[in-house]
Amino acid sequence: MRRVGYWLSEKKKKRLNFEDQIPTFRDAGIELVKLNIDKSLELQGPFDLILHKCTLFMVDAEDGDEQSLDAINNIKEYISSHPDCILVDSFESIEKLIDRHEQYKLLLQCNLLKSESVVYTPTFVELSTKDRETNKQRLHEAEVKYPFVCKPIVAHGSSASHKMAIIFNEQGLEDIQPPCVAQTFHNHNAVLYKVFVIGEKHHIVERPSIKNFAAMDRSTIYFDSNDVSKPNCANFLTELDKEDLLRTPITPDDEILGDLANAVRRELKMELFGIDVIIDCDTKKYAVIDINAFPGYEGVENFMEILCDLLNSLMDKNDKVKTENERLSRKRSESSEAGDIKKPKLSNGNSGLQPAVCFERNPDTHEGDMLLPWKQPINGLLEH
Ligand SMILES: Nc1ncnc2c1ncn2[C@@H]1O[C@H](COP(=O)(O)OP(=O)(O)OP(=O)(O)O)[C@@H](O)[C@H]1O
Numbered sequence: 001m002r003r004v005g006y007w008l009s010e011k012k013k014k015r016l017n018f019e020d021q022i023p024t025f026r027d028a029g030i031e032l033v034k035l036n037i038d039k040s041l042e043l044q045g046p047f048d049l050i051l052h053k054c055t056l057f058m059v060d061a062e063d064g065d066e067q068s069l070d071a072i073n074n075i076k077e078y079i080s081s082h083p084d085c086i087l088v089d090s091f092e093s094i095e096k097l098i099d100r101h102e103q104y105k106l107l108l109q110c111n112l113l114k115s116e117s118v119v120y121t122p123t124f125v126e127l128s129t130k131d132r133e134t135n136k137q138r139l140h141e142a143e144v145k146y147p148f149v150c151k152p153i154v155a156h157g158s159s160a161s162h163k164m165a166i167i168f169n170e171q172g173l174e175d176i177q178p179p180c181v182a183q184t185f186h187n188h189n190a191v192l193y194k195v196f197v198i199g200e201k202h203h204i205v206e207r208p209s210i211k212n213f214a215a216m217d218r219s220t221i222y223f224d225s226n227d228v229s230k231p232n233c234a235n236f237l238t239e240l241d242k243e244d245l246l247r248t249p250i251t252p253d254d255e256i257l258g259d260l261a262n263a264v265r266r267e268l269k270m271e272l273f274g275i276d277v278i279i280d281c282d283t284k285k286y287a288v289i290d291i292n293a294f295p296g297y298e299g300v301e302n303f304m305e306i307l308c309d310l311l312n313s314l315m316d317k318n319d320k321v322k323t324e325n326e327r328l329s330r331k332r333s334e335s336s337e338a339g340d341i342k343k344p345k346l347s348n349g350n351s352g353l354q355p356a357v358c359f360e361r362n363p364d365t366h367e368g369d370m371l372l373p374w375k376q377p378i379n380g381l382l383e384h
Pocket residue numbers: 122149151155161162163183184185186187188192208209210225226228229276278289290292
């Protein structure tokens with residue numbers, strides 16, 4: 001049995017019914033071990049893989065909370081002393097999603113979002129002051145238009161990260177709660193598409209969303225994102241006005257969303273994340289408005305089985321790399337025992353060191369492929 005250590009919040013475990021899934025994991029050859037991240041993991045191991053969502057600890061550790069820092073370091077120390085243990089997902093990748101401004105800037109680096117693309121990210125700007133003139137200037141320079149959504153700079157972790165506001169005019173600038181990100185609001189007929197990514201697989205789930213707003217002067221609307229896009233959300237914000245009910249619904253193109261999932265996965269180097277997409281009802285273009293680390297995957301049938309397949313495929317790939325590297329080190333020691341045989345020069349000029357062999361999934365053919373010597377495996381895996 002492979003040993004997978006996990007840490008999830010009580011809320012998440014409940015929402016996923018996670019601890020009732022032990023038999024599903026066992027049937028997949030995985031022993032699930034609940035981690036106590038307040039202690040060193042050394043005596044709790046060994047682990048082939050660690051699965052976690054520690055976003056709240058990451059946010060609190062960033063704010064200097066010692067206990068959170070110790071918890072994160074307990075996981076980091078285990079991984080650094082056990083490079084063969086896979087971490088899903090890496091703290092380095094998740095950190096890119098915690099700050100909303102960093103998250104939206106990362107999206108701009110995905111080549112899929114170039115100007116001619118049908119996929120884009122709404123204009124956005126970080127606001128760190130309540131000074132009206134400064135904010136007017138920054139919004140103008142970043143071409144953020146009214147109405148815009150004001151979102152807390154911290155995207156994950158506490159409930160505060162989901163408290164938002166829609167600002168419709170200059171008067172509303174006094175309602176800005178910095179530090180936040182202002183993101184242009186796009187009418188999308190109150191339908192959101194969750195692109196749930198599980199390794200190379202993605203699942204599109206339709207969700208309620210916020211209604212269309214005509215360009216009108218109105219006071220700021222405050223809302224909690226948990227009240228607008230969870231399944232079955234229904235309130236004044238999610239109900240379309242009469243005139244919008246006549247619009248024909250748009251069916252998202254699976255290929256476009258699949259390419260988006262691949263592009264973001266390559267950029268993020270993550271296995272478990274969700275992308276929130278809306279389709280602008282005038283331009284019909286796909287606006288990426290948010291990315292979530294290890295979301296709830298509600299609406300993805302057989303999520304646990306798919307998760308087991310992903311974890312096993314990551315461990316299989318890792319085992320393949322470990323076996324090959326063991327073969328090579330045996331070969332190296334045999335050749336050094338057989339005396340100082342002339343070592344071949346590698347193409348990159350290194351003296352005859354045998355390259356650490358690792359396999360990279362070719363994104364097009366998905367065939368394992370030998371890599372050149374300088375690409376070293378990270379935890380036995382490779383950066384895509
Ligand atoms: N730029 C936008 N244009 C139109 N609607 C938006 C925009 N940004 C957010 N929304 C609406 O607000 C909701 C919450 O936005 P967002 O996903 O950024 O918040 P969140 O706290 O990260 O939510 P969750 O964590 O549940 O994904 C979206 O589901 C959508 O209904």
